[in-house]
Amino acid sequence: MPIIAMYVAQVNNIKKLTIIADYKYISYNKMNIFVFKNEEVCFLKVEFHGPAICDFSKMNADGTIDVPDGTTVKQFIKIVKLPIAWAKVFPFLVNYEKVPMNTVLKEGDVVSAFSPSGGG
């Protein structure tokens, strides 16, 4: 079955994409490619605050990252390249709540990962 992969690099707004492909979004692989199945896909804006070790190359100026509808927390962690151990050891919250890793993110969610900072 042919697979057509969409390279997501310049998405700034919510878009609907019709892809003719056999696999739905299941991974965000090393080539930074989302892989989709044959269905319409929306992108959501999720606000993210995280430590400097994350990949912020896809962050918009307003602090949001566009992710496909259906992205789980675990998949999001891979998108921003946060080590999974960091998310498990340090506090990691969605809308200021602890949630399971298979929680599906929604438009406007706030994802917060622990960032050490000085002060006091």
Add this chain to the structure above:
Amino acid sequence: MKGYCGKILKVDLTNKTCTDVYIADEIYENFLSGAGLAAWWCYRNIPAGADPMGPENVLCITSGLLTSTGSCITGRWMVVTKSPSTGGIGEANCGGTFAPFIKACGYDIIAFHGASDTPVYLYCDDNGPVLKDASHIWGQDAAVAEKMLVEENTVPGKKIPQACTIGWGGENLSWMAGVCNDNGRIAARQGVGGVMGSKKLKGLCFAGNKPVSGENPEEIRRLSKMCAKRANMAFMPPEIPTGLLHVAKFLPEIQLSPDGIMTGVLMGTWGTGGSSQFAGQTGEAPVKNWSGSQKEDFHVRALNKTDGSHMLKLQTNRYYCYSCMYGCGGELDISHIKHNDQGYSRVHKPEYESQWDYTGFLLNEDNDAMLFINEYLNRAGMDAISVGGTVGMAIEAYENGLLKESDVGFPLHWGDADAIIRLVKMIVHREGIGDVLADGCKRAVEILGPEFAQYAVQGGGMEPPMHDSRPDPQQATLYAIDATPSRHTTGGSLYYGCMHLWKKVTWAPPAVLVGGKQGEWEVSDEESLKVLAAAYFKRIVDGVGGCYFGFLLGTAIYPIFEWTEAATGWGNTTDDLMWIGRRIFTLRHMFNIKQGLDPWYSRPHPRMVGEPPLKVGKVAGKTVPIDAKIMSVWKNAGFDEKTGIPLQETVEALNLPYFLDGPIENFIKEVPSRG
């Protein structure tokens, strides 16, 4: 009730009288309560040119509008006066447990006018205020004095009083003295304790029971539940080894907008001192009196020996200020540490400022020495930041031959814990060279000579805190333009990123979130508006009694605007409240100008802005264009860009002539107090 009591207690220490001063609602509507109301009172009552250590000065002790209404993390109390260190409006801020007791006596502010000829303290309960003799307490340290005041005023079966006191520092009229509460929480800065000592006022002891509420208590409660629930989500077990903070040295230098909620992780787990290793490695913490770097001067091994996590091993319990769920404080058992010739046992955990000031800042690797000095200064009632900065000046002057062993009495070198302890004690008791140093490094230069000025790192007469302004232009600018200079609790780019003010304030620019650190050195209206947004917001927070760590949570979690509206019902938008913040900000500058200060007086010492820049370390090569930054902020604040004097149209737009120039009788009504 709209959160505030509507009354100031005016205590005339010269004539030993107490007066209830009823304040018009429109004053609260335009200046809030707390430090805003106190700034208005000080402007109206302290004449131009008043000697800060003389009877014409007024000392205000105040809590905030939201204190005791049911809001969270709003239990700060403040001391506002004319500062001897700066010559302008002096303000110090403290947590602890005293704030609700001020309002429970039915007053928003206790204002001390004149000066007593003998030591006194003020007692107040539901029967009213009364001045009592304090000669038997005079000479005691702040903690012992507090204990004595509480014991002699405790009535079995009735509410146990709370007290605040000055220690030896205030009695010795040091310009680095503060006012203490709860055995070591301290309103430390600006010499407010010295002013209190000049009035022979040893302390206050309160035991009132008057209820306090806001206009909409259910809404306040709902907001508090949301805040508490969210803030408690960011918990981390203390067993997570702090070695993980070593990652700091691998982090690229990018400034992001951290989620403020995560500041609670460090605070609740280790207290403010837990971030010292991170601060040392990232260049946030100044080293060797602002002349060195962690890389060259304070090796990682030394950082590990003095990291804040060591304090956790001595911690017996956490400490919570009134209305706070963080518990960033703690109590330690230091009975077995070295240097403890005073027999201290249970003490407050040092904050980051003390923790770094007496380790990395002075290149001291002896953690026990830092623990002892912190408690000694708490007992003395003295500002650890200013004392540390002044000791730094003295050590550097000694190392460079300007001070001799005959001047000091013993050798004085970087990292010599015994010498540092000895010098701190001399400063507290004004012995030998300590008498010269006891009023801070700017005053010391006036006595010792201008050649010492290069080592006297201060801005506007205040030694800066342990937050290096060279990698943070926003903080450097705030050190310069706030009417109480060199103060880190107004903001900085990291803190602005945590506050998320742009989500609630229409004109506040968003923090640059990715890779935008370079833009902070630009001089632009956008950068200036960020500085002003932080400065105006701080005025609101200090008017309602909020805590710096509360607003670092971010406006989504710490709903200070919404709480204020729920308490008062004034119908203000967020922008309306920020306009009040702007009014208070401008008033404080007008106070300084009235007292004869040139607004440029608070330009930071060259080292604070990288003139010249360091050659090594995380802040190497960094210089802040501070003059241009200051002028840009003044322009955006509606002040004259070159002189820093508020423009007439700004003053009139803020309606300040009406509140400052008209007869004060338009706004107050005086009635002799009961008691």
